[in-house]
Structure formats: C-alpha cells, structure tokens
Amino acid sequence: MSKQIAFYVEQKHCTGCSACQIACKDKHNLPLGQNFRQIHAYEGGDFTISGNVVYQNTYAYWIPVSCNHCVDASCIAVCPSKAIFKRQEDGLVLINEKSCIGCRRCFAVCPYQAPQFDAANGKMKKCDFCQDLLQQGTAPACVSACPMRVLGYGELSELQKKYGDTSWVKGLPNTAKIKPAWVLVPHRDAVDV
Amino acid sequence: MTDTTFQEETIIRTSGSHNCGGRCIVKAHVKDGRIVRITSDDERPDTDKRPQLRGCLRCRAYRSYLYHEDRLKYPMKRIGKRGEGLFERISWEEALGTIADHTKRIMAEYGPEAIYLSYATGNAGKTSEQVWMRRLLALYGGYLDYYGTYSSACTNAATPYTYGTVNSGSSREDWVNSKLIILMGFNPAATIHGTNTAYYLKKAKEAGAKIICIDPLYSDTAVALADQWIPIRPTTDSALLDAMAYVIITENLQDQVFLDTYCLGFDEDHMPEGIPAGNSYKSYILGTGTDQVPKTPAWAERSTGIPREIIIQLAREYALNKPGALIQGFGPQRHAYGEQPSRSGAALAAMTGNIGIKGGWASGCGSPCRKQYVGSIPINNPCKAAISMYMWPLAIQKGTELGKREGVRGVDKLSANIKLIFNLAGNCLINQHSDTNGTAELLGDENLAQFIVVSDHFLTSSAKFADILLPGDNFMEREDIVLPWSAGDYVLFMNKAVDTVYECRNGYDWIRDLAERLELTAEFTQGKTLEDWLRFIVDETRKENPGFPSYEEFKEKGVYDWEYEEPAIAFKEQIEDLRHHPFPTPSGKIEFFSSRLWELDKPAEVPAIPKYIPAWEGPEDPLRGTYPLQCIGHHTKRRVHSMFDNNDWMEEAEAQVFWISVYDAKKRGIKNGEKVCIYNARGKVILTAKVTPRIMPGVVSIPQGGWWSPDKEGIDQRGCINTLTKYQPTPLAFANPQHTNLVEVAKLDQMEAEK
16 A cells, blocks of 8 residues: 555544644634634534433534545545646645636535635645645644644554544544545544444 | 744744733744744653643634734724723823823822722733833832732632632642542633643543533533533532532541541531531531531532432542542632632542542642742832722722721721722723623713723723723733743743834833833833843742753743652642641631631621522522523633634634523524524623533523623623623622623514514
8 A cells, every 4th residue: 555644633532622723724824714624513412301400411522624635535536627636655635726727626525625715816725734844844733733632643554553443433424435544533422332 | 042944934932921721832933024823832842741832722823813903003092981982093102191190190189099900911921011010000109909810719718718728739740640530610621721731631531530520511621521521500519519528428438537637627526616516517518507408419409400319429439439639610619609619629628538649639729739939020019908809890989988898908998999090901891890881881980980091902892991092012022921820830931023013012111101200210110121120030030949040041942841750739748747737727727617707707608617508690599580591601712711802713713602502592492503682680692692412401601701892772792791790799709700690592583573
C-alpha cells in the first residue's frame, strides 16, 4: 500500500471546544462561513418526569471533521477539470487552484463538506493538512492546538495498528466506499454497544 | 523574545491578560506591523509533568478582535443622556482635564469614600489601568475599595468558616490518584478554569477514575468525560449534599476517626462550649435538632429533582471509593444562599476523610494551596473603607446608611455616597451586574453618581454609561506580567507584538498624565518608565524566589515555571500533624460548626452549620405558579464573561442561543431555532431557542455575557441574562445571586399575536 497520511481523533474525549476550528481558520485566513475543520455536534435523548424527579437518557458528542484525504476520494472522481488530485508521496488530496473552475461538484459529493467555495476568487478550497507545517516537521495547526490532545496525525497503517480501524461513528454518512484516512476512538454514545 | 522563522514573520511571545480562568502562551506572528497568525505553546515539550500551555479558541481568535472595525479609537465625551450611547470625539487633553477637575471637586466635597473603582477584570495584568488608578488615587487621598468577586464571592466568604482559608485546592496533577471524581457545577472545558484543567481530568479518567457530573446542564466537560450525568435543580446543591450525609451517617459509612480527630461540630460530642444541644451537623442531618426534619433522600428529591435511589448510589460511591475528589465549581455558589453549598461540600469531604490525602479533595473554594510570590506595584490606600463588590448600587443610593451589618469593612459606617466611578476595562457597571433595567435607571440619575469614567476597547453596555470614554490599548499592544488566577505554578511575560492604534493609550501613560494634573507626577512615577516598573516587579519576585530569572531572560522566554517534586495536597500538614499544624480556624479544627457564624445571630440565613436554605425564586418558591422556569446563565466557551461577545469568529463557533429542554419546549410549542421571549417582572429578552436534551426540564439558560442591547421598548435583543436577574445581595458575602431567577418563555410570534 502506498503512503497515506491521516488524522487521528480520540473522539470520546473531545469537548467540542473549537480550538482546532479557530486555529485552522486563523492559519488559513478563512472568512466567515468557511472552516476547513468544523465541530459537528450530535445530541439526543429525552427526559421522563415522575412526580418531582427527573430521569434522563440524554446523549451528546462532537466530531471534529476536516477533509479526511480519503484513499478513494469521491471528489477526485467528480472533478471535471481534474483540479483535485491525490499526491503519491503522502496520499494528500489537494486542489490545484489554477485548474479549479469552482463548480462545487466536489462539495456536493463529499460526505464531510470538506471542499468549500471561496467567493473571493471563485475557487474551491479545503484542508491541505497544513503541508507547509508538515514540511517544517511540525504538526498541522489543528493538531497542535487541541487542548485535550485528542487530535493527532500519522501514517494511516500505523495509526490503525495503534488505535484500531474505526473510521465511522453514528451520525456520519456511510463512507465505507471512499475509505477516509482517519482513525476514530469513538465516544461511548457514538457506537452501538 | 523574538525568533525569526521562515519568511519575514517575527514571532512574539505573549499571553492573554484579560480575565480568564486559564493563562496560556500566546504567540503572535507579526509581519509588516500586523499580526497575521496566532499560535500557542507548540515548541516546548508536551510532557506529563509539564503539559504545554495551549490556548483555547478565545485567544486564538484574537485577530478578529484586535482588528475589529468597532474598536474605540479616540477619547470621547457623552452628548446624550447617560446610557444612550451618544458621544463626541475630544482630545486626550480635554478628557484628562475633565477627569482631573471632577476628581478634585468630588474629593474636596465628599472625601475619598465617594470615589469608587468598580470591579473590572478586562485587564488582569500586573500593570493594568486598574492598578495604576489605584496607585494614583491612593496617593491623592484614597478611594473606596471593594472585596470579593462576581465569580466566587460566596465561596470566598464561606469556605474560611470551615477551613480558615480559601486555599483548599490540591494540585490538579494529583487527580490521577482519585478513584472517583465528582464535579458539582464545574465545567472547565468551557470556562478554562485553569489552563489544562479538563486535560488533567482526562488523565485522571485514563488512570481509572470514575467521573460523575452534577449539573443542570449536560456540560461540555460532562459530555467528554463523565461516566454519569446527574441533573440537579439550581440552588439545591446543599439539599443533595445533606441527603448524601444522611445516607452516609445512617449506613455508618463516615470516617469517624477523622471526624473525631480533626473536626468541630460534626456531632453533639464535639461541639464548642456553651452551645445548646441539638445544634450539631449530625443532629440537623438526622432531624433530631431544632427543625425535626430528617434530610433523607426522599426529602432531597423534592427540591433537587434527583431520584432518591441516585442520591443513595452517589453517597455510597463517594463514601466507599476512597480517595475521592468532590470538586465544586463556582456556578453552584452564585445563588441566593450561595454560601451554603461551599460549606456543605467541605462537610462531605470531611465525613469521608478525603482531606489532606493523595487523590482526595477538600472541596469548598478550592483555590490552589500552593502559591508563589510575584511582586506587585505598590499601592497604599489611606482610605480603609471597603464594600462587597456587589454593593455599589446601594453605596450610590445610600452609602452613608451602610455599615458593618451591610458588609462594610474598615470603617463602622461609610462617610459618603459614591459620586465618582472609574470603570476601567470592565462590564460590571451594567452587563455583568444584576437587574440591568434597574441599574440603568440608577446610573441615569446624574445627581447620584455624578461622574463616570470608562476605559475599554469597544462601546460595551457599560461603556455607554460613561461621561468620559477612553480608548484602551489591548494585550497585543503592551508589555505586562500575568499569572494564572485559578491554577498552575507559572508566571508569564507578555511582550508587545504590535503598536497601539489610533489614539488608544496604555493605562500607565494616561494615568501618569492624570497624575500630573493632580500634581503627583514624581510620587506616582518615582521617575520610572513602564519598563522600569516591570523590572521592579521582577526584582521583587527574585528576592523571594531564588532561581527566578533576570528580567531579560524572563522576557526572552516569556514563561517561568516553578519546579516541584510532588503535587501539592491541601491540608496535608494538618492531617499529618494537627498539633503542630492546626487549621487556621479559631478552634484549629475543621469547623462543621462555626462559632463566628453563630455569633452573627442570623440563623435563618447564615446558620452556624451548613444547611440547605430554599432560595427565593428557587424551585420551592410559590412564584413558580407565575414564572415556572429557573433561568441560569451558564458560561460558554466562546466568551470570558462579556469579552469576545462581539467577535464574529466566536459567534460562528457558538452562536448566542437560549437553552431550553426538549420537555419544556414541547409544552410551549417551541421548536429549535425559533425566536422566543424570556421574561419576568424585571425584563424581557428575545433570543433564538436551542431546544436540547442537554438541559434539565424546569431549567433554562441564557449563556452569560451577551451584551445588553435594549430596543426602544427596553426588550433586550442580544441575550444578557442580567436583564432578568434580581438585585439582592446574599446574606453573608453580600454577593451576586446570578443563577436565582424565575422566568416564563413564549414563542415570539405568539406573544406578538396576543398584543
């Protein structure tokens, strides 16, 4: 298997604090409405009231989501101008801005809404794993920002060896076909026990 | 201080100096005089012993605050009615001249007790505006001081009646030794109550601790870390703790040796002399004392809303899983009788023998027991009078009637009403105080508070009440030294990243100019520049701390960590050797029963032992017939109090919304995302509803810190909780009861149709 860099998310202890989202926004100078990494919130359950007392079966959790640089990325397949490509040496899914025509098909097909339209230049933009920082040997902005140390990154196969191969939890769309390059350690409420 | 990385970016090491539970390393990436990026602690090794001081979203989004178009740019004077928000640009010369004139006049006419520096924490640096104004006014004849904080006044006042100190907190590194951690109204993931506090909880969990969260909200901390969430009605924490004590006593699970050795007033055999029988804590819990009501789980479930079987489970778990840490946040003590839960929690910690040991926690206030000395700017206020920080509206209206019974310290009675207010980098003049509508009316009367000076970055709700409004510099534009206020054995140096913009000025600069107008330049400055003063602070610090670096080295590194072999354990010395290390209480013991409180002779509101006192506008108030919901104002990640409310990046990360349970929303036909009106007799707020299972039925929340924005009819359009709060000081601390409010909620379109 060729090299594939990937994110690791210890989702079970994510506090939804959004430091990753803001660190990314700041690093990439993103306007309002654009966030390459976003916190998706899920919650549910209800209460039962019996006399004076309250019983709950509430659940809630967050998933910090960015582009997952999928092994079989659907955005590449639908791009009419071949602007999106998978880089051989590390498996990053990148957008060649020059070729991008801003048609947003990649956005429509991505289960994570990772590619985002930049109204300023009519192009699509998305997480590039902070490749400039990677080149300097430092972690992506979101990873070094995480106050809970629940975000990490590394070679996909190594992460899988260490943390298992979960890449889907409840609430996420079915992504088995595209093989997203991330490893999740799920929240207790995000899996069926 | 600086290191150049690729391209022409310079990285400046600083830290946030605004009020915050955390204190982190902030690195400003500067290019062509502008900050182009903000990073945090990402170079120093991230170790177990010393985790990096990583900033949260708030400081990381600072660019969007720093370069905000609404920033105050020039000094201004009021041209409309007070609070209307109409101002006209003036020169610094005119602004300082006017301030000096009023200061001279009011000092001459009324004396120092008429001059008040209001509670303000927007700048918490060692050399903030607040510090300099205190120094100047102290030299000019003095000012009326305050004590306490809007955050923690009740526990600050109450905890010492049990332990003799507020420093009942061990190091957070010790939580890995706990088998059980109970968080009562403690949500450090959002409040950042200490940089890395939530991370230390995660480490404790990984080490095997079970975590239980007791909170009206399924908090961010609870979602990420709790094994169990127990929803509780606000203001009833003492009822829960009383019932836990009942279970522990009746099942004989208490650590009797601990109680007999270290405690006063637990049972009738260990009471101070001369107290009539039936006044011990145990008698109160079992109902054999004066009230004849056993504090059973069945009794507590009526007020708390917690099923009795869960109370029993919780009590047994805490008593049997030693060491355990019962950690109280500040939320549960910001209510009508907020003094009680701090002492009730400490009582439970004592009953289970969890004090002074590894993995335990003494509960109560929980300020760190390990402190380090860092020098300060000398201030010697000749005026000895001080009021509780929450009492200033009364001191404006009838200061001369206030004395010791109203919590006045230093003098028997105040000699003047407040006439001049300096509100420097603070929003407690309106927004973070109680009853915005009532307070606005009070401040609007120019015969009462005759002159108000405000310094800030933006036209906040409080700034609108200024007579003279000054534009302050912000933390990227100045040098300072900052400490964490809640936890952490370190101190940070803030380097200046960029130049101050427009006519914004540093506090030292303009207050020095004011000193000149009061003919105090030499006394005020002692010939020193701001840098000289920072050097002075470092020199003072070095005297007490061998090994503390030179000014140059500290500035260069930006951080100094104190090194310790072991985590600090609160009251370790007392528990190991009580004879030589008594508790700093009158009896030298942990006081379940406080003779000092007994002597106050206000047993219904300030009992000598901790008790559950049903709150006005609590769950048992008959007013619930009209206003059935308890409204609190919880802290969220996106603001520090009211700071950053106007930062769009924060609104995007977490919009200001009204929390209502799926249960209560359904009853009222309210759907998620709909506009609702929250109201009571004191005011109305319009906000978008977040219908959620993360808040318990019967409780709603307006996240605190939204900027009060009344429309023409006075209806708040932004969601300032204090539009609905009541101005009523608590009985012992004279503190703010912010989470004690009954309200009703209706769909906005329905209300408009009924008009």
